[in-house]
Amino acid sequence: MTSIRTLLPLALLLSACAGPPTPIPSGTPVPDAAGPLKVVNLDQGWDEQTQLAFWFSTQGSRIVPYRWFLALEQADSDAPFRSDANIERFGYLPARPGPGRWNPDGLPIGFTKTAEQAGQAWMGLSCAACHTTQLNIKGVGLRIDGGPAMADFNLFFGELVAALAATRDDPAKFARFAQRVLGEAASAAQQQALREALVKQLADSSARLTLNKPGHPPGHARLDAFGNIFNEVLVVALNEPANARPPDAPVSYPFLWDTPQHDVVQWNGSAPNGPFGLGELTRNVGEVLGVFGGLRVSDCGKDSCSYPNHVDIRQLGELEGWVRSLWSPQWSAQYLGPLDAAMRQRGQQIYQAQCLGCHASIERTDPFRRVTAQLRDVGSDPAMATAAAMRVAKTGPLQGTLSLPTLQRYGAEAGGGPLTVQGAVGVLLGDKDATLAALLSQFDAQLRDELRGGASVASMAADARRPSAQMLAQALGGGSSAHAANRAAAPAPAPNAIYKARPLNGIWATAPYLHNGSVPTLWELLQPPAQRMRSFQVGSRAFDAQRVGFDTQQGPYRFDTTLPGNGNGGHAYGTALSESQKRDLLEYLKSL
Incomplete structure (x- = not known):
């Protein structure tokens, strides 16, 4: 035709x-x-x-x-x-x-x-x-x-x-x-x-x-x-x-x-x-x-x-x-500081082993890129x-x-x-x-x-x-x-607690994290759910380049994770890594 x-x-x-x-x-x-x-x-x-x-x-x-x-x-x-x-x-x-x-x-x-x-x-x-x-x-x-x-x-x-x-x-x-x-x-x-x-x-x-x-x-x-x-x-x-x-x-x-x-x-x-x-x-x-x-x-x-x-x-x-x-935006060494090449390389290996199954790698500028969403129940707030x-x-x-x-x-x-x-x-x-x-x-x-x-x-x-x-x-x-x-x-009915995983290019610029914004930084997301912040301030644009997210001590709104719909549990991937491995992974996530 x-x-x-x-x-x-x-x-x-x-x-x-x-x-x-x-x-x-x-x-x-x-x-x-x-x-x-x-x-x-x-x-x-x-x-x-x-x-x-x-x-x-x-x-x-x-x-x-x-x-x-x-x-x-x-x-x-x-x-x-x-x-x-x-x-x-x-x-x-x-x-x-x-x-x-x-x-x-x-x-x-x-x-x-x-x-x-x-x-x-x-x-x-x-x-x-x-x-x-x-x-x-x-x-x-x-x-x-x-x-x-x-x-x-x-x-x-x-x-x-x-x-x-x-x-x-x-x-x-x-x-x-x-x-x-x-x-x-x-x-x-x-x-x-x-x-x-x-x-x-x-x-x-x-x-x-x-x-x-x-x-x-x-x-x-x-x-x-x-x-x-x-x-x-x-x-x-x-x-x-x-x-x-x-x-x-x-x-x-x-x-x-x-x-x-x-x-x-x-x-x-x-x-x-x-x-x-x-x-x-x-x-x-x-x-x-x-x-x-x-x-x-x-x-x-x-x-x-x-x-x-x-x-x-x-x-x-x-x-x-x-x-x-x-x-997607790319990390700016000029304004945010340079990335450590060795840490980034080690973090990439961790990402490929533990994250790639849900969060595919794509070329951000490829005009032919297509993304097949991964729908998962990762235990986050339903x-x-x-x-x-x-x-x-x-x-x-x-x-x-x-x-x-x-x-x-x-x-x-x-x-x-x-x-x-x-x-x-x-x-x-x-x-x-x-x-x-x-x-x-x-x-x-x-x-x-x-x-x-x-x-x-x-x-x-x-x-x-x-x-x-x-x-x-x-x-x-x-x-x-x-x-x-x-x-x-027409959207199909969604099963309870199932959410969409997507490629993470530009993820460093998208705090707060999880679907409901209950985790303020990527560093916090790599902590076991029971150890994550129960409350933090939201509303400041001050960026924390080390933890990758917004400053949790400033802002007019206090986020309380104990309120209905605000739960910060689930997505325990990467939480069992050592502290140095988490920092390596974080360095790679900055580069996406």
Whole structure:
């Protein structure tokens, strides 16, 4: 079968022949607002425009109106809510305006502006908010794209709601807010309309805050993303309050490099990549639904429903393409100190004997790399895997309609995972043109990445894995291909306590460790579980290059491993090594 992608667009060929984009050299200064720190990039394969696009392109997330966010004061003072000091307190990364068209108002990394509709733009979050980190050492901040953020979203959103409430209740605060939003010449009617809109937004935001209140705060560097997504789909989108569950299984934000190259992703391995890019797109839509994608399920008939939302599907295709070209960061001798060659060699032998079975070695820059995830029960805390596998919900308006993953009719209840996939696929089917464009964008990105590796056009044209336009159209329009694709995109129930092992390239930059962030350093992970820290501080960016992780004595949040979901047991591999062997292994892990 001949694909329209076999006849490559002229622009794509010219782009490929021109060579890869110039990567950001190691040590390149970053436009940011980090004060006295010298913040630099490591070479991760991106040029500056790709990095900025990842940081500031909207996914369609809408948290509050954009002008409101610029104008809002903190609840207990007249200081701007978006001040650098406040943003740092939440664990997000401040940034300066620009360069060029990017981030004109100097939002933090991962904070975005939607296009205006009916005169209103919105502030929302992108992947970069949760998947960009920084390691501070000796006056230098190493910016790591795709790394797990230090963010505390619960703290951020709780204080945002408090700021909205204070603005409603304090006349002087509201007057300043209205002047910034409307201008000095605003009429009394305009101010009254703004107040009414503020009251409505506060009610909506307060309801979400209450819905997603955990039993105990997850703190910095963690979030129960599945729990939040489930609540947004199963409770809000389905309008079924009885489906609510507290999100009490927080996890560390996964690092993103090599994500498109995996067969399955998520900590529990529940989300497949493919076929034809549908798995990736479904996964990304689900992520946006959890960060204010606005899904509602309505107008359900015998065989279909409407799925109104404001997810930017086309942009999600671009985003997946950018992540495809992202490389893991490499240890910087310039900023972190040189590695000991003899220790590294001894550590490599230990790794090959004891670690390689679960954590395969890959070439970080190989455009053809593929990763087969290893799903294992290593005795770590089961809360996340259990919660995801056992979530059951009332189907509400979907009852009696066809399930997209199985083509069976929904009963009164169904699994939370399949229902969430139903919502995501409903979003994609609701805008087939955008979905097709996003899938082709993902394909173009893969092709460009492989051309960078020197693959011939002929060999890729003959690759049967690549979809044709006709196959994609059939998958989006109905028929057996669509049903097969939808079944493949549905996450299978995960057994309790089974999590995904992956290659460890760049692992040195991804603290804290284990799926739930319960172990602060790699050195600590090599200690027997009974001897690991029972509590430590989280939230500092101060990097410990010896133990490989963040400083455990600093930070605003105290991590208590005795709380539900916070257990630091399991993964006892390497714990029986001698101290010198552990140091050798650690030296090798730094080099990956």
